[in-house]
Amino acid sequence: MLTPFYQDTLVEAGCDEAGRGCYAGPVFAAAVILPASFRHPFLNDSKQLSAGQRDELRVVIEEEAISYGVAMVSEEEIDRINILKASFKAMHLAIDQLKVIPELLLIDGNRFVSYGETPHHCIIKGDGIYASIAAASILAKTYRDAYMKQLHDSFPHYNWAQNKGYGTLEHRNAIEVHGICQHHRKSFNIMPQQIEIAL
Numbered sequence: 001m002l003t004p005f006y007q008d009t010l011v012e013a014g015c016d017e018a019g020r021g022c023y024a025g026p027v028f029a030a031a032v033i034l035p036a037s038f039r040h041p042f043l044n045d046s047k048q049l050s051a052g053q054r055d056e057l058r059v060v061i062e063e064e065a066i067s068y069g070v071a072m073v074s075e076e077e078i079d080r081i082n083i084l085k086a087s088f089k090a091m092h093l094a095i096d097q098l099k100v101i102p103e104l105l106l107i108d109g110n111r112f113v114s115y116g117e118t119p120h121h122c123i124i125k126g127d128g129i130y131a132s133i134a135a136a137s138i139l140a141k142t143y144r145d146a147y148m149k150q151l152h153d154s155f156p157h158y159n160w161a162q163n164k165g166y167g168t169l170e171h172r173n174a175i176e177v178h179g180i181c182q183h184h185r186k187s188f189n190i191m192p193q194q195i196e197i198a199l
Contacts, residue, residue: 004034006121008036010103013033013102014034014130014136016108016127016133023190024171025144025183026075026078026144027072027144028071028141029090030137031105032136032139035065035066040057042057043135044128045125045137048128054141058139067100068097069093069094070097071097073090075183082187083185088112091112095118105119108123108125108127108133148161155181157174
C-alpha cells in the first residue's frame with residue numbers, strides 16, 4: 001500500500017515524467033493533487049502495472065483528483081536544451097495547469113529545478129512510495145503512450161505503438177534500415193546513420 005501523503009498540513013502535488021530515456025517523441029510530465037480519501041487497489045508505480053491497469057487508473061485519477069495537469073516538451077526542444085532540463089520544464093508546465101495551488105511538491109527522482117518559491121522534496125523511486133507521485137506517473141505514461149500510438153500511424157516501420165519510442169532491438173533495427181525521422185531525438189546520438197534523416 002502506498003503512503004497517502006508526505007505530511008498532512010500542506011496541499012501536496014506529486015510530479016513525475018515519462019519518456020526521458022526514449023529515442024523518439026516528446027517527454028511528458030504530470031502533476032496530481034489527490035484527496036485524502038483516495039484509494040485504489042492498483043495504484044502503484046506505472047512501470048509495475050499493465051497497460052490495461054494504467055488506462056483504468058487514468059480514468060479514476062482524472063475523475064477523483066482534486067486537480068491534475070499533464071504537459072509535454074517536444075523532441076526539438078529536448079535537442080535544444082537537453083533531456084534533463086526538458087523533463088523539469090515539462091513538470092513545471094504540468095504544475096502550471098493545476099487549478100489548486102500546491103504548497104509542497106513531491107518529485108520523483110533525485111533532482112529538480114525549484115518551481116518558484118514552492119518547496120519540494122525529491123524522492124528516489126517516489127512513484128513506488130507516495131500515492132500522488134504514482135498517480136502522476138500513470139497520467140504521464142498513459143498520455144505519452146497515446147501520443148506515440150498516434151505517431152505510429154505515420155511511421156509504422158518503427159512500431160512506436162509497441163515500443164513507444166524506446167530503444168528496443170526492433171526500434172534500433174528499424175533505424176538501421178530506415179534512418180531516423182523528425183520525431184527522433186538527434187542529440188541522443190542514436191545511430192551513426194542518423195545523419196540520413198528519413199522524411
